[in-house]
Ligand SMILES: Nc1ncnc2c1ncn2[C@@H]1O[C@H](COP(=O)(O)OP(=O)(O)O)[C@@H](O)[C@H]1O
């Protein structure tokens with residue numbers, strides 16, 4: 001039996017509440033397979049498309065991104081609690097599934113605040129993105145051949161405020177959802193914690209949570225079956241495994257874009273190096289079970305495969 005953190009990609013959640021619920025029914029089947037096999041599971045999720053949608057919808061209120069991330073934790077967390085609980089009940093498994101609204105401490109001097117790099121919201125054409133930049137001042141980037149998206153600051157996670165509660169819930173046997181959307185970015189002040197504008201990368205926060213909760217495996221489930229080098233080019237090569245040194249070399253060569261695959265690979269490297277026999281796997285949700293037995297996904301390892 002292993003303890004596994006599963007990080008669900010924001011883009012694997014669809015573009016509307018209906019699509020999200022259907023996608024999470026599918027995710028809940030894969031996650032339940034792991035639970036049925038006796039593994040302990042912790043879940044985190046992205047919120048890039050969703051936090052952009054919420055921010056746009058709340059624009060009249062000028063709702064800060066921090067509050068929008070909190071809303072996305074409730075919105076996605078509810079669907080996940082509901083679909084996973086129902087799938088477990090169908091299989092005769094009685095377990096509590098609950099979301100922890102999670103704050104993540106960041107450094108207010110993080111360079112990311114001056115250099116927005118995290119794509120959020122919907123994919124746009126160049127002309128749409130440029131018009132939005134001219135009208136509202138939102139900078140944008142091209143995102144992995146899929147279109148153009150708004151970018152926001154994405155500070156690195158330093159600590160998880162609710163980490164002790166997460167550990168208590170896990171040791172009581174509950175299935176916990178935490179650091180949704182990377183967690184709500186906060187800074188520590190003399191009088192407590194205060195929200196900061198940005199969206200933390202959920203893979204980086206998930207890596208922290210996986211280390212703190214002593215996981216054996218960390219799954220980053222996204223839109224591709226495997227990490228590739230020369231991604232999107234004629235000579236694309238999908239990788240079934242990467243030693244940490246190989247992964248860092250590819251990262252140096254610029255094989256992984258900063259707003260998408262780079263944080264996953266760097267998180268995988270840090271997790272694999274953080275303890276003996278810890279392994280990170282990047283792969284697709286549909287093939288999560290295959291990935292656990294090495295038939296899919298890209299395993300990142302530091303000692304033995
Ligand atoms: N080298 C690469 N190998 C595989 N996928 C890549 C690579 N570079 C960019 N990508 C793209 O990055 C995406 C994963 O990043 P992203 O969509 O931000 O993740 P998430 O699913 O967590 O939201 C993949 O679906 C793929 O389109």
Ligand SMILES: NC(=O)OP(=O)(O)O
Nearest residue numbers: 010046047048181202
């Ligand atoms: N917060 C975050 O990293 O979301 P995505 O995984 O959707 O980009």
